Amino acid sequence: MCVLGLGLIGGSLMRAAAAAGREVFGYNRSVEAVAAAKVDGFDATENLDEALRRAAERDALIVLAVPVPALRHLLEHIRDAAPACPLTDVTSVKGAVLDEVREVGLLPNFVGGHPMAGTAHSGWSAGYAELFTGAPWVVSVDDHVDARVWTLVAQLALDCHAVVVPARSDEHDAAAATISHLPHLFAETLAVIAGEVPLAFALAAGSFRDGTRVAATAPDLVRAMCEANADQLLPTLEQAIDRLTRARDTLAATGSVADLVETGHAARMRYDSFSRPEIITTVVGDGNWRAELAAAGRAGGVIRSAQPVLGNQGRSRQSPP
Amino acid sequence: MCVLGLGLIGGSLMRAAAAAGREVFGYNRSVEAVAAAKVDGFDATENLDEALRRAAERDALIVLAVPVPALRHLLEHIRDAAPACPLTDVTSVKGAVLDEVREVGLLPNFVGGHPMAGTAHSGWSAGYAELFTGAPWVVSVDDHVDARVWTLVAQLALDCHAVVVPARSDEHDAAAATISHLPHLFAETLAVIAGEVPLAFALAAGSFRDGTRVAATAPDLVRAMCEANADQLLPTLEQAIDRLTRARDTLAATGSVADLVETGHAARMRYDSFSRPEIITTVVGDGNWRAELAAAGRAGGVIRSAQPVLGNQGRSRQSPP
Structure with missing residues (x-):
């Protein structure tokens, strides 16, 4: 190869x-x-x-x-x-x-x-x-x-x-926007905002380190993947802004972030048990x-060993050049 | 004690x-x-x-x-x-x-x-x-x-x-909003949005796992800290929404996320060398x-051993009850 x-x-x-x-x-x-x-x-x-x-x-x-x-x-x-x-x-x-x-x-x-x-x-x-x-x-x-x-x-x-x-390529890209490209933009945003506040870096611990880890990636690589997936990333980013805006509005009006926090926790629990x-x-x-x-x-399915191929039902382990 | x-x-x-x-x-x-x-x-x-x-x-x-x-x-x-x-x-x-x-x-x-x-x-x-x-x-x-x-x-x-x-307590709270409370809300948001897309959990890897780790925290604890710090969290959340909105607008108009990605990377580099x-x-x-x-x-200063106290210039190591 x-x-x-x-x-x-x-x-x-x-x-x-x-x-x-x-x-x-x-x-x-x-x-x-x-x-x-x-x-x-x-x-x-x-x-x-x-x-x-x-x-x-x-x-x-x-x-x-x-x-x-x-x-x-x-x-x-x-x-x-x-x-x-x-x-x-x-x-x-x-x-x-x-x-x-x-x-x-x-x-x-x-x-x-x-x-x-x-x-x-x-x-x-x-x-x-x-x-x-x-x-x-x-x-x-x-x-x-x-x-x-x-x-x-x-x-x-x-x-x-x-x-x-x-x-499928289109489904991959929609998923990648949510699990890779949006996390990268969130990490950049967290780093930018903390970087403007005195004392923030002095106190930063686990949640900041984890949340900004991928902001250490070379900017050209982050740009290349986000920009090449703009069609899928734009609606994803729109949804994220919408969720955060609703959380801000509710926090301002009622003092609560219950909806976002409980929905987020439930989603993360589903991921852990996926x-x-x-x-x-x-x-x-x-x-x-x-x-x-x-x-x-x-549905979460994965292939862990060679699949049968039409006309060659045995599981081949030969390695081509 | x-x-x-x-x-x-x-x-x-x-x-x-x-x-x-x-x-x-x-x-x-x-x-x-x-x-x-x-x-x-x-x-x-x-x-x-x-x-x-x-x-x-x-x-x-x-x-x-x-x-x-x-x-x-x-x-x-x-x-x-x-x-x-x-x-x-x-x-x-x-x-x-x-x-x-x-x-x-x-x-x-x-x-x-x-x-x-x-x-x-x-x-x-x-x-x-x-x-x-x-x-x-x-x-x-x-x-x-x-x-x-x-x-x-x-x-x-x-x-x-x-x-x-x-x-100072007020400076602590402003910093905590950026390095702890906002990261928690971002983690919840990432989990929610990925949770709505087929294939996302199937593909989720490092950047998603890191970016949502704190969404596994008990919702009551996340709510307690975010809601008790609403005064500082609201303007921080506002800034984050503004940054993301500008990134979305620029991506839609010019196909580029350069500004956010480069500023975020620079901030994370400053953190690493703090x-x-x-x-x-x-x-x-x-x-x-x-x-x-x-x-x-x-300025990033920390105390690693007992400080001199007025009237007792020696460094006391005695432990009170």
Whole structure:
């Protein structure tokens, strides 16, 4: 497999895939990241066309591991040099990536992916093989997806010790707006507001540290994901502002925040008891498999081991290049 | 010393004070909590007047460790049974407590306190002696505070291995609104909004878990602290809504969240590099000591060992009852 982009996610993916025994090579545009990867014993180059020629020769799975704004440049090179390779990504926004892939004509080979893992650090040196262990890894089941490519991508996630959550790109993005992009904007807001009050940093403890942890993420990365998901983030942000405004109005009028606090606590309790049943009955490629997997993922279902594939009912553990 | 209320904070305080070699006894209105404390080897009673008579006989430091709504009842009993005892509290809102104490006429003996420590759990069984280790513990330096009582309260915090942050009650409350009460309301809001979106809980990872952790706190405790600090929380909430509204408007108009994200990141970086110089030059009771300590606390200063006291320049380590 071929990883394009060797930052936190791409670099961790390279390490995790290598640890799983896969043959993996990578590209990064910066000489420094490539040098660092090589020092750590990995096969990396800053020559994009060389990486893509090699991927084309081996029909390697290509993984896009760059922020959304950098995608177009890579996709155009892939279209020219490796148009038949199976293709996935690890980007936090799926709709915007789908649009880019569609526009360059690579949709038939593409299955979007998103490992829900990260740290506040970035770059090759921040990566590690265990980043994905136990994390949900969305593998998209949009209408166009091909069963063979889907299986390759799901196997990559499993090789990285993630659990696969099948989901449609649009549903992923609506969910990501609420569980990732809004939390980032809330964290930034908390940091800004406390930063303006004398004594606040002096007293800050657990709830502030937790609530602002992701504000330490590089601003460009936060912007890239929030801005690429603006269509879903805007209504989510609107709802949040509305909830907070109602809480403020009620607090001012009656002295109570009961409604927000009790509803919030109940929701958090539901989250704590949310179960993750294993998806085991769907045969990939068979009948209505995409809709079946989307429904199972929506209900909390996850895939923990390779799924049966139409025409190959055995559970394959072979690792493709 | 006498601890009134044996929940998470009062119960932890009893354990920490006992571990520091102090003589400590406690009261709780529930027979179950008292029984649990006794089983764990502590001196506890559900008879408030008995506890207060004992405190009065020994001139013990009385610690109010109940939520704001329960304060008045205790304060009236203290006024009747132990009006001369030095008095402090461990409540997360200082202005509301000050008002209550003033109204029952106990202000001269009172120095407010607030250990910035907690967990999402509550009750005697959730407490532990190390809860306060390394935590900032606000000891108020309002205009009325008496040097002797101030020193007793600061020594209690140090005995519990906390660091003392001297602060005025009004400044504490403004800061607490930004670093504790607003984070709680944000956490509740995140939980509510994600709870309404299919797939959100299935994908939730680090940023959601961190951002909603405090939504697991008992709703009554969250309400008690937010509602008791409504005067400070309302303008803070207003600012937060305003920031988020501007971010939404800019995202809708220009596709960018740069302003919020970059300002938030910069504020969080300032927090990470915030230093905590040790306060060593102020003599408690001498001249302008309250204003000096308030200024030092505002600048991040903390007290890590007993301060010199006017008329007793040695650093006393004796533990009063």
